[in-house]
Amino acid sequence: MTHSSFANESPHQSPRDNERLEYLGDAVLQLITAEYLYKHHPGATEGELTQTRSAMVNTNTLAQMAEQLDLGSYLYLGKGIAKGGGRNLKSLLANGFEAVLGAVFLDAGYDAAYHYYLNRYRSLPTPAQDENFKGRLQQVAQERFGQTPFYDSEGARVGNQREYTSVVFAGAEPLGTGHGATKQEAEQEAARAALESLGDRAIAPVTPKPGRAPRPRKRRAPTPRTAAPVAEIVSIVPEVQPEPASEPEPPDEPGRSRQFGEPIE
Numbered sequence: 001m002t003h004s005s006f007a008n009e010s011p012h013q014s015p016r017d018n019e020r021l022e023y024l025g026d027a028v029l030q031l032i033t034a035e036y037l038y039k040h041h042p043g044a045t046e047g048e049l050t051q052t053r054s055a056m057v058n059t060n061t062l063a064q065m066a067e068q069l070d071l072g073s074y075l076y077l078g079k080g081i082a083k084g085g086g087r088n089l090k091s092l093l094a095n096g097f098e099a100v101l102g103a104v105f106l107d108a109g110y111d112a113a114y115h116y117y118l119n120r121y122r123s124l125p126t127p128a129q130d131e132n133f134k135g136r137l138q139q140v141a142q143e144r145f146g147q148t149p150f151y152d153s154e155g156a157r158v159g160n161q162r163e164y165t166s167v168v169f170a171g172a173e174p175l176g177t178g179h180g181a182t183k184q185e186a187e188q189e190a191a192r193a194a195l196e197s198l199g200d201r202a203i204a205p206v207t208p209k210p211g212r213a214p215r216p217r218k219r220r221a222p223t224p225r226t227a228a229p230v231a232e233i234v235s236i237v238p239e240v241q242p243e244p245a246s247e248p249e250p251p252d253e254p255g256r257s258r259q260f261g262e263p264i265e
Helices: 004-009 019-040 046-057 059-068 079-083 090-108 110-122 133-144 183-201 214-220 222-240 249-259
Strands: 150-158 161-170 173-180
Touching: 019 046, 019 090, 019 110, 046 059, 046 133, 059 090, 059 110, 090 110, 090 183, 133 183, 150 183, 161 183, 173 183
Parallel strands: none
Antiparallel strands: 150 161, 161 173
């Protein structure tokens, strides 16, 4: 199994990588799980089927299957990723399993890939859990706020590894922050934190006005701006008292008093 980092560093040994097979295996995997759930869960709704399918194909589930195959030992990785523990990285293991599934599909067809995946899935020691926090947060955000959440993610190198930080927003208000070895893991962690935060607020009745995050900020913003004109009015008052007879200032004074509702007199 050839990772793109190895192909870039050693094109004379392996000019191609597994990304095309990963693409094919991902598409085959989506079809396998969709067909399986459609046939074996006739009473489930579309949302329930989507959540269950997400649990069957998430990174942790696929990484467990790859670990059963000891797939990490068969990965050709670049020097930097290999030194950083890339053979045990869940995202790389999951991508590798998708590549294997794509190869099975090409060599033996859809039925072979169908049973190959399901046999591996049923042999997992623990049932897969739905960790598609991003999908669940999208449903909650659209129901409560009428908005689709978006993620602001950045990566930084920590030692020999790269760590990502992601902040999820619904409007202008941040809902949660997450960290991870990959961008996807950081976004999932941010979505999980957002769901926990929203779950704490779920005790209060959900109404459209308090539910929207941008409005509290818009209401706070004018307060410092309105304070400045008030301070100017106070400073103007002592200037008017010592010079009541000067003619250049009276036209300015009534104009200012009319502008602010004539509170000066």
